[in-house]
Ligand SMILES: NC(=O)C1=CN([C@@H]2O[C@H](COP(=O)(O)OP(=O)(O)OC[C@H]3O[C@@H](n4cnc5c(N)ncnc54)[C@H](O)[C@@H]3O)[C@@H](O)[C@H]2O)C=CC1
């Protein structure tokens with residue numbers, strides 16, 4: 007493997023990054039005390055950046071990262087990473103979605119129980135030499151209702167544990183169905199229903215535009231008097247000002263907080279309230295979780311550099327390995343079809359219509375579409391286009407992309423047909439992999455051809471007249487251009503026709519001009535793929 011430099015800018019398990027240490031050609035640099043400006047200066051030349059929640063991977067940082075190809079988040083939440091900026095720049099972002107689930111769920115239960123029994127408050131009083139048994143009377147969990155907002159990995163694990171405490175669970179998650187809830191023996195409701203029904207509310211959503219201040223003044227208004235709140239997900243899901251007021255007013259009897267709107271915390275007023283228990287973002291801070299997440303991101307980084315595939319991409323849909331192995335042979339052909347059409351049209355696409363037929367119609371084809379777009383966009387935008395940003399940039403440029411699938415592949419095992427609409431008109435092609443013989447372009451517009459999509463090609467539109475093929479050969483010969491292969495197709499005798507030539511070196515602009523001056527020739531396009 008070529009040399010790759012990995013910067014780790016947050017504390018990470020040394021044991022867990024063994025896949026990086028054990029791979030030849032990978033150099034790991036730990037520098038976990040950088041301020042944002044120092045990090046922006048340091049990032050130049052690094053191929054990968056591994057972070058936890060402390061490092062803010064901003065657009066400014068991403069713009070400074072001249073070689074960065076992958077950002078690994080050793081944990082779940084990626085709200086500290088500007089995903090749009092990363093995607094736009096073709097940087098893949100991976101996380102470790104499973105490694106800290108147990109730890110985060112256990113911490114949530116620890117916080118719930120500490121809060122319910124006021125353990126941190128009682129301990130602090132004892133430390134101060136007090137033996138006070140009256141002030142720290144708690145509530146039982148048994149028979150109480152726990153509202154779980156966000157029923158993903160952690161939310162579901164919390165529910166399992168809370169059931170063990172004989173709590174009733176009511177949950178809300180856009181992906182939770184009545185059937186699933188019944189199967190798990192929990193209730194299911196809208197977010198409002200959950201808030202109204204609960205004695206305890208725990209949030210487990212990611213922090214996103216849609217979940218910022220999900221628990222706000224209005225939400226507190228819906229809750230029972232004496233409700234207790236837990237946030238071991240992300241600061242910002244709960245509006246801290248609204249929480250402060252709700253505690254002060256007596257509506258909220260307890261809050262257990264692991265995460266805060268600003269971290270590290272600067273405004274400690276919430277912690278002055280005796281109803282609040284808190285930890286400094288420790289949900290994932292166990293030896294096991296830290297080792298798990300470090301292993302998971304390290305494996306993905308190694309896999310990305312060695313095979314170009316990852317398991318846990320946040321900005322690129324993951325494709326199961328068995329499907330990947332079926333479609334991977336078509337990657338190169340797909341990109342070439344895109345490049346071929348762009349050269350033929352000599353213009354930029356406004357719409358791309360792709361049809362997958364035959365065996366490919368049964369597969370996930372997203373990666374193929376991205377390769378086709380890569381081929382199309384690279385012609386005008388160069389090497390900054392890759393799998394990660396091809397779809398994003400196509401949308402950004404206002405290109406409509408349509409995918410279709412059909413069973414009939416015109417006698418081929420699989421066929422990829424691509425049509426592009428440009429300011430200069432419409433162009434179509436289709437390609438396939440011939441058993442044992444590699445990639446072929448088998449259609450150009452409505453003509454049947456059989457062309458290896460590699461090297462220097464000339465596409466000629468002409469009228470089917472005697473002698474035209476000879477004249478093309480003679481003219482190219484005079485220019486020192488040797489023809490390796492030639493295909494001719496026509497609609498009818500004497501009608502419109504095409505020639506596809508493979509030539510040993512690119513045709514000069516002057517040769518193309520002279521060819522176009524021949525009476526029978528309508529258009530000549532040079533293609534280099
Ligand atoms: N305190 C800590 O150290 C840790 C905090 N976390 C935080 O916990 C969050 C959840 O983690 P996982 O359960 O592993 O993620 P997950 O992706 O498995 O689950 C998140 C769930 O939230 C749901 N959701 C999204 N929008 C919602 C909305 N508006 N209302 C209700 N549900 C909504 C999703 O459908 C999904 O099921 C992470 O995004 C991260 O921010 C995760 C690990 C450790």
Ligand SMILES: O=C(O)C(=O)COP(=O)(O)O
Nearest residue numbers: 058059060081082083290
């Ligand atoms: O995995 C997450 O989302 C977490 O919040 C854990 O954060 P950390 O890696 O401990 O900074």
